[in-house]
Amino acid sequence: MAGGAYASPTANPVLLLALPTNGSLMPSCALCNTEDAAPYEVAPRADSVPVCAACRQGLEESRTTGSLEDGPHWQCLNEAIWSPEPAVQVLAWRLLAALPEAVWARDVLELAYLEPDVLDWAQQQAGGGTDAVVHVDCNGTVLATGDTVTLIKDLPVKGAGFTAKRGTAVRKIALVPDNAAQLEGRVEGQRIVILCQFVKKA
Numbered sequence: 001m002a003g004g005a006y007a008s009p010t011a012n013p014v015l016l017l018a019l020p021t022n023g024s025l026m027p028s029c030a031l032c033n034t035e036d037a038a039p040y041e042v043a044p045r046a047d048s049v050p051v052c053a054a055c056r057q058g059l060e061e062s063r064t065t066g067s068l069e070d071g072p073h074w075q076c077l078n079e080a081i082w083s084p085e086p087a088v089q090v091l092a093w094r095l096l097a098a099l100p101e102a103v104w105a106r107d108v109l110e111l112a113y114l115e116p117d118v119l120d121w122a123q124q125q126a127g128g129g130t131d132a133v134v135h136v137d138c139n140g141t142v143l144a145t146g147d148t149v150t151l152i153k154d155l156p157v158k159g160a161g162f163t164a165k166r167g168t169a170v171r172k173i174a175l176v177p178d179n180a181a182q183l184e185g186r187v188e189g190q191r192i193v194i195l196c197q198f199v200k201k202a
């Protein structure tokens with residue numbers, strides 16, 4: 001579409017609405033641009049995004065198993081993660097987070113910026129129909145209770161009067177059940193709450 005062709009808001013809006021019907025009515029996939037996409041609901045919100053069959057399958061797989069097989073198809077996420085549409089960013093983020101083994105996907109996740117409420121939404125992945133909360137580390141790797149993580153920066157511990165040093169290993173973490181952003185662990189003998197974004201799975 002040619003840029004700079006915006007009509008003033010008071011100009012005939014019906015004409016503007018009519019423009020996209022030029023050609024196919026079939027929406028294309030918001031993630032990979034393949035034609036023949038169907039609406040996919042970005043739970044737990046009601047927003048929906050058109051996605052193709054391949055992307056839909058990947059989303060279902062990542063939702064139910066938490067992981068995804070890497071393949072050339074997912075290179076589309078390099079662009080999708082930067083979509084101006086928050087719902088598209090959420091889907092791209094969830095797919096990337098399900099590819100923890102793929103170095104490129106970790107790099108994309110590291111560079112990507114999502115507004116805090118969009119990130120929150122992305123992390124509210126309803127697994128298997130329940131409201132499972134998914135905790136992920138700084139690379140988007142899914143964390144589980146009992147895992148060992150290392151701190152990626154110095155963290156002053158409020159109320160405890162010490163700083164948990166970068167590189168400290170925290171063994172047998174516990175995930176905070178209702179908060180995807182937090183985990184609990186023992187550092188210097190004290191049980192503290194740590195933000196998942198500041199740890200890396202060991």
Ligand SMILES: [Zn+2]
Nearest residue numbers: 029032052055
């Ligand atoms: Zn697609």
